[in-house]
Amino acid sequence: MTTRIGFLLFPGFPMACLTSVIEPLRAANEISGTRSFEWRLIAEGERRVFSSAGIAFESDAALGDGEDLDYLLLLSAPGSRFVNPRSAALLRMLDRHGTTVGAISGGVFPLVRSGVVRGETLSVHWCYEAAFAAEFPEIRRSDEVIEVSERRITASGAAAAFDVALRLIDTALGPGVADEVACWFQHPMMRKAGVRQTLPLRQTAESGKELSxxxxxxxxxxxxxxxxxxxxxxxxxxxxxxxxxxxxxxxxxxxxxxxxxxxxxxxxxxxxxxxxxxxxxxxxxxxxxxxxxxxxxxxxxxxxxxxxxxxxxxxxxxxxxxxxxxxxx
Incomplete structure (x- = not known):
């Protein structure tokens, strides 16, 4: 059985969040000798989407091209807006038809703007927490690394995206393959739901030690x-x-x-x-x-x-x- 994952890319999306999911999935396919995971890059309109690093990615399809996806993950900066008025409706349609629609890092902003969120708690990166709370005071947010519910999955950043990939691998191929993938990339462990984000607490100027x-x-x-x-x-x-x-x-x-x-x-x-x-x-x-x-x-x-x-x-x-x-x- 193949798990099909789509990445909806907005201009200025964080490139590390994309590769942090794709690379462990690619490694899992190689280790297991299967095609357990397939992925597609999806854009709203223009096929070429530039990441926050200025590197261009060619999308495989436009949103609405009849995706048959198990997961659709939104990757964007917080200020990203839909350019196609039909896009939000397309996301809601995918959600209704069984696709798990989620987001990584700033992708939680267009995720909420699409109208698919219905009471779920979302993982919001600490860097965006104040802006998210200001725009969406009614949406439950958390400072945990990932948040997973029956129909939603959100991750706070690139390292958390790697944890999401390991979670998918563990479900599809078992903990042995997930552990081997983590070792390939020297990822220390698979952090599951319930782990709080690390905040950049300012250190003691004299010693550099962590705050008490x-x-x-x-x-x-x-x-x-x-x-x-x-x-x-x-x-x-x-x-x-x-x-x-x-x-x-x-x-x-x-x-x-x-x-x-x-x-x-x-x-x-x-x-x-x-x-x-x-x-x-x-x-x-x-x-x-x-x-x-x-x-x-x-x-x-x-x-x-x-x-x-x-x-x-x-x-x-x-x-x-x-x-x-x-x-x-």
Whole structure:
């Protein structure tokens, strides 16, 4: 039995996410001596699609060419939109006829825009989480590496896409082949559902060591709801320590007090929303806990050297001139 997988490519899609699925499937076919997996590259219109690295891929078919697929995985940058008004309806039709429609990395954005998501929880890369929450507040999202349900599969990035491929291999050919494929590529293990994404917690400047568990937990508590950010006192209370203890721990670990560190997180989230949505600056400010745009714009400029309006203009100019979204993971 052959599992047929289609990859719907949007301009600016992350190339690593595509190869991280295809290569282990190709290896599984070689190891097993079978054609257990087949794949096709699919585009909406133009047959030639450029990845985020500027490398062109020739698609095998256009969406709607009568695909007989077990899986259709969307690969895109967050800002990708359907260019064909029929595309969303075609995805919903495939979904109704039994194709598992899923997404990798920024592909969750057009996946939701297509209307196929019906209450499932989606894996959203931490780099896009704030922008995703701003555009789709009603959609359940998680910080797990992959999310799998009866009719949906989503992966947060390229390494997670490799895990999805191993999962397909394990189902079709058994754990022995899946393990051998992982060893071929020196992939340490197959991460299954329930594994959280690794976040780029800032390290101690002096030693380069990872942040202490206490400081890492404090950061996660603060990041739970940036629209209504917790105070230092709130975080300290949840950790059952004094605010003074928390201040000392942050200073020792990061060289900053927690207020400055938390402001950095809010600015990083704000920049996601500026880059990947068309929300007004007032809405961006509110999404990261600012009731007034003036201090928000001032702190954004302090963080990035330009205002949110200037940053968005710069990003849109790059997209127009380079025909590529930024960044893509």
């Amino acid at each position: 568990p206490l400081v890492a937990r404090a950061i996660r508590i603060f990041a739970e709801d940036l629209a209504a950010p917790a105070t230092v006192a709130d975080v300290a209370e949840r950790l059952n320590i004094t605010p003074r203890h928390l201040e000392r721990s942050f200073k020792q670990a990061t060289g900053q007090n927690p207020t400055a560190y938390f402001r950095h997180l809010r600015m990083q989230a704000a920049r996601q929303i500026v880059m990947y949505t068309n929300d007004s600056i007032a809405d961006v400010a509110a999404a990261v806990g600012y009731a007034n745009t003036r201090p928000f714009v001032r702190q954004y400029r302090d963080a990035f050297g330009l205002t949110p309006q200037e940053d968005r203009k710069r990003i849109n100019l790059y997209r127009t001139e380079g025909n590529l979204p930024v960044p893509s993971v």
